[in-house]
Amino acid sequence: MTKKEYIITGIGIIVGLIAGYLYYAEIGCVSGTCAITSKPINSTLYGGLMGGLLFNLFVSTKKKKEKL
Numbered sequence: 001m002t003k004k005e006y007i008i009t010g011i012g013i014i015v016g017l018i019a020g021y022l023y024y025a026e027i028g029c030v031s032g033t034c035a036i037t038s039k040p041i042n043s044t045l046y047g048g049l050m051g052g053l054l055f056n057l058f059v060s061t062k063k064k065k066e067k068l
Contacts, residue, residue: 001059012053013055016050017048018047024037024040
C-alpha cells in the first residue's frame with residue numbers, strides 16, 4: 001500500500017470512531033442488552049472498523065498484468 005492509501009484508510013477510521021461514539025451518545029441502548037451500542041468503547045471501535053472498511057473502498061490499486 002502507498003502512503004495515500006494509508007491516509008485515506010486512516011481518515012476513514014477516524015471518521016468512523018467519531019460516528020460510532022456519536023451514535024452511542026445520541027441513540028445508544030438504554031437497556032444494556034445491545035452488544036455493540038451498550039458500551040461506548042464497543043460502539044466507537046465498531047464505528048472505526050466500519051469507517052476504515054468504507055473508506056478503503058475508495059482506494060484504487062493497480063493490478064499487475066499476468067504473463068502467459
